[in-house]
Amino acid sequence: MNGLMLVARREITTQIRTKGFLIGLLVTALLVAAVSFAPKIFGGPTSYTLGTVNSQQLPLQAAAPDAEVTWRSFPDENAAKQAVLAGDVDAVLVNGVKVLTDGEIDPQLGVLLQSVNKETKLGAAGVSIPPLQMQSVGADTRYEAARAGIAVVLVLLLFMLLMGQVMMVAMGVVEEKGSRIVEILLSTVRPWQLLGGKIIGLGVLGLINLVTIAVVGLAAAMVSGLAADFPPGIPGLLAGVLVWFILGYAFFATLSAAFASLVSRQEEVSSVMTPLTMLIMVTYFVAFYTTNDATGTLATVLSYVPPFSAMIMPVRMAATEVPLWQVGASMAAMVVAVLAVLSFGATVYQRAVLRTGARLKLGDVLRTR
Numbered sequence: 001m002n003g004l005m006l007v008a009r010r011e012i013t014t015q016i017r018t019k020g021f022l023i024g025l026l027v028t029a030l031l032v033a034a035v036s037f038a039p040k041i042f043g044g045p046t047s048y049t050l051g052t053v054n055s056q057q058l059p060l061q062a063a064a065p066d067a068e069v070t071w072r073s074f075p076d077e078n079a080a081k082q083a084v085l086a087g088d089v090d091a092v093l094v095n096g097v098k099v100l101t102d103g104e105i106d107p108q109l110g111v112l113l114q115s116v117n118k119e120t121k122l123g124a125a126g127v128s129i130p131p132l133q134m135q136s137v138g139a140d141t142r143y144e145a146a147r148a149g150i151a152v153v154l155v156l157l158l159f160m161l162l163m164g165q166v167m168m169v170a171m172g173v174v175e176e177k178g179s180r181i182v183e184i185l186l187s188t189v190r191p192w193q194l195l196g197g198k199i200i201g202l203g204v205l206g207l208i209n210l211v212t213i214a215v216v217g218l219a220a221a222m223v224s225g226l227a228a229d230f231p232p233g234i235p236g237l238l239a240g241v242l243v244w245f246i247l248g249y250a251f252f253a254t255l256s257a258a259f260a261s262l263v264s265r266q267e268e269v270s271s272v273m274t275p276l277t278m279l280i281m282v283t284y285f286v287a288f289y290t291t292n293d294a295t296g297t298l299a300t301v302l303s304y305v306p307p308f309s310a311m312i313m314p315v316r317m318a319a320t321e322v323p324l325w326q327v328g329a330s331m332a333a334m335v336v337a338v339l340a341v342l343s344f345g346a347t348v349y350q351r352a353v354l355r356t357g358a359r360l361k362l363g364d365v366l367r368t369r
Contacts, residue, residue, distance in 0.1 A: 003189035007197020011172070012204050021205070025212060033220040048109055051092035053080045058093065058116045067112070081137045097287035105134055105261045146230055151291040151319040154241060157213060158311050159284040165206040168282070170260035170269050172198055173353070178264045179238055182353055191350040196206050199253045203246065210245055214238050240327065241314050247334045248310030252280060254338075254345035261352040262360040272359065278308070287311035294319035304330050306337030 001363040015021050047068035055175075072089060077100070080092040084102050090109060091101040097106065099113060114131055121129045178184040178360045185194055221230070259272050286308060290299035294316045302308040303316050309330045316322050352365045 003193035004197045004200070006042045007185075007194055008201040008204070011198055015168075015202070015205055016208075021340060024257025025209060029212055029216045032217045035217075035220075039326045046108065048091075048106075051083060051089040053077055053078055053092060053094045055096045058113065060112055060116055060121060063116050063119075064112055084137055093132075097130075098135055100135055100137050103136055110134065142277075147319050148291060150230070150237075151294065151315045152288070154204070154318050155284065155287045155291060155311055155315050157210070158241070158245060158248065158285075158314065159280070161206050161210055161245065162310075163277070163280055165202055165249055166252045166256045166276070167273070168202050168205075169198060170256045170273055171266060172202070173257050173349075174262040174263060174266050174269050177353055177356065178266065179262065180356070186354070191353065193347050194353075195254075195257055195349045196345055199250065199257065203249050203253065204250055206245065207242070210242065214241075233312060236251050236282075240317055243331065243332075244310055244314045247338055248267055248307060248333070250338045251307045251310065251341050252276065254341045256262065258345035258348035259362075259366055261349045262365065264359075266357045268359055283311050284309050290315055291319060304333055306334045309334050 044084055046064070046066065049070045049072065050057075050060075051072045051074050053074050053076060060067065060069045065262070072083070074083060074092065077094055080089075080094065080100055083089045084092055084100050087102070090101070091105055091113070093113070093352065096117075099110075105113075118129045118134055122180075175186065183193070189197070189369075220235070255276050256273065260269060263272050286298070286302060290296070290312055293299055299312060299316055303313040303326070306369060313330045315328065319325065348362065348365055351368050352360050
């Protein structure tokens with residue numbers, strides 16, 4: 001175990017001291033912060049289409065000169081409800097006392113309606129005015145847009161981190177094998193310790209990136225006001241994403257090290273890694289598709305199938321409510337898959353890493369005793 005931790009510490013200290021890692025971490029943090037402020041900076045003018053039923057139009061334009069407000073009149077409340085559900089209007093003011101919406105009203109629009117309604121009636125009556133009643137006439141779509149956005153960000157983040165760290169593992173294995181440094185290292189540690197230490201060390205670097213992105217993103221979202229639209233349970237979601245990253249990374253990184261041990265030159269890495277990179281790409285594309293259909297059959301079924309579950313289940317967790325037993329079952333299946341891959345990868349690595357020269361065939365390595 002000391003050898004395992006020694007190799008892991010070596011990987012961490014070697015990489016974390018490089019300018020490339022530090023600059024990359026800083027650039028990533030700045031990009032995440034910029035994305036959090038982008039909606040506020042590039043959002044453009046706010047526009048609303050509103051309706052009335054037996055109510056006068058409120059002078060919203062005077063209170064918000066930058067907003068574009070269009071009014072429509074409806075003969076009765078039923079017609080107004082149909083327009084709201086169809087998306088023809090953002091909200092309808094009924095009898096001057098309540099507002100019909102489809103799900104939760106836009107926060108800025110809600111504040112604007114309440115304040116202007118109060119000022120208008122106070123000026124006319126000079127008495128205490130009760131707030132407008134907000135009534136949703138459709139399904140509760142609260143946080144729907146925020147969940148979809150978080151799901152898209154998560155799948156992109158997991159894909160980039162997994163792909164980046166997996167390639168680092170492969171290049172590290174080939175570099176050590178091609179330079180014959182691995183022969184020196186294996187004189188002091190066992191093959192499984194060298195393999196496990198490299199995977200753990202580079203995995204810690206991936207976690208540092210992931211935690212940095214999460215912390216900077218949340219802080220920037222809170223400062224920009226974007227966090228106000230976030231659904232509850234974000235800390236639990238982030239904890240789940242960390243677990244899924246670890247499981248997905250362990251799966252793909254082990255296979256990466258095993259495949260990379262078959263070659264001795266870095267020029268051959270891309271060809272030997274093609275099956276694995278294709279698997280990661282397919283997992284990413286399926287996960288990205290499920291951001292628009294998180295409750296569909298494809299997303300539900302593949303969220304239990306390793307390694308697809310490493311990306312799809314966290315996407316489902318972000319996009320919709322997922323029962324804990326489903327998350328637990330998916331994690332259990334992924335853990336079993338990781339254990340199986342670790343056994344396979346350790347066998348291939350141990351038999352191939354000291355055999356330099358021409359590219360080895362996986363079948364020949366597995367048949368070697």
